[in-house]
Amino acid sequence: MPFPGTWMTESESMIYRVVPKCACSTIGQIMFYSDHGHYYDGDIHDATSGIHKWALDRSQPILERGVTARETYTFTCVRNPYSRVLSSFFDKICGIQRNGKRYRGNLVPMLTKRYGIEVEGDFDQIASFRRFLLFVRDTIRFRKPMDPDIHWSACSGHVSTLIRNGGRYNLIFPTERFNDGMKEVLANTQHAYDIDIDTMPRFNESEGHGPKRLHPVEDYFDDLSNHLMQEIYRRDFNLFKYAKEPYAGPPVREMDLDEIHAKLNG
Template sequence: MGFPGTWMTQSESMVYRVVPKCACSTIGQIMYYSDHGEFFDGDIHDATDGLHKWALEDSQPRIEANVAAHRSYAFTCVRNPYTRILSSFFDKICGIQRNGRRYRGNLVPLLIQRYGIEVEGDFDQIASFRRFLLFARDTIRWRRPMDPDIHWSAISGHVSTFIANGGTYDNIFFTEKFNEGMQSVLDATEQRCPVDLDKIPRFNESEGHGPKRAHPVEDYFDDLSMHLVYEMYKPDFQLFRYDFENPANKMPVGEIDLAEVHAKLSG
């Protein structure tokens, strides 16, 4: 199994478990900059050198040896499940991807046909999003009509593979408190090239892919939608201290207990 979704600086100063839709583009670029003093020219997900990634065969032995021995500071970043699934909808379902096509080819036509979702023109965002939620729930609960996509599968599922295969996190911080969390990582590690977070741009690679959200977050979630979200993401709300009762509150309501996360996600 190894450590899928894991990135490591070439200097081995830090190890990061990527969680999609949780500031991963910005974090990857900061890691790249900390070694090279410049940002990767393009989407950091496309980089095949300058950063060790589990997806690159040559990087796997280095990452495995490092993580197994816990030689470097290891961290990840999490996000409110309500805003994350909403972001996934606007980016991956409504948006045109950077290759100029719809995400995953025939996925959107399938959703239009089977779930009655609309994505073109001045469509009803709330109605279409709630139908997308039914689809996301079907993929997560029954793996139908497809396996769940990494962009809406549970954060705890991404976080857990690192632990289950022998990794240990030193830090899990919140996307909603990004500067504070990322600074704590930088303070705990040594960088070849110092990083000033106040001067780092936000690399939101999905921005502009899809239509702008026309309503406040809470308007998209009625009682049934909240039930579906809780069914999919109950461990995310509990472990990472997000407020299930109030979709309008994107901020965490407590601190993450790393010991609890390791205990509950180790199996």
């Protein structure tokens, strides 16, 4: 059974389902530190030792056993759809990646040609983002002109793979309440090294890749783009209890783990 995007500490103290653009770099570093007493030197996504990942062949049988046995504390983290898709735009579309190149090579030129998206110089951030959102809708609804990318595909899709293949989450928490969520994870797991969540550094590996966002989150969404958001991320809004109006805040109601498992197990 496949468990893509699943990480586990080498000590097998905790299992985490990675959801892109939802504090995954910081969470991975916390897991690494909890075993080794220091942070990974570099982007934790590049680590090939010191942590189990489904992408590493030698880790797969260990992860499969851990997930399906349901004895290891298992968690993930989600994010407000409005701020998450904006983050994807500024990082992956407007930004230069850590390899010095544009994300996915010819993606930005294609977006410029087909959708009129501008990312150079003093461009209109709001207009370009709204055109990007049309592209996101096309990838998710019609799988054209490409399949949806992991950075803007719905959180619920990432979360569901572990459930459908026999796993169960002990906790799903929002990035907007990150400290409380990670404290709950650490309070329910045993680890060799303690971490002070309130004072530890944050590992935002995408920070600085793209231009600074110039406007409040709400300004990027007009009636049409908000309608597209409901179409694209309906399940995220419903399951993770975010308000269906442009803002960057936390869920407006408590998540129901039983509901999430039931509805994502299909």
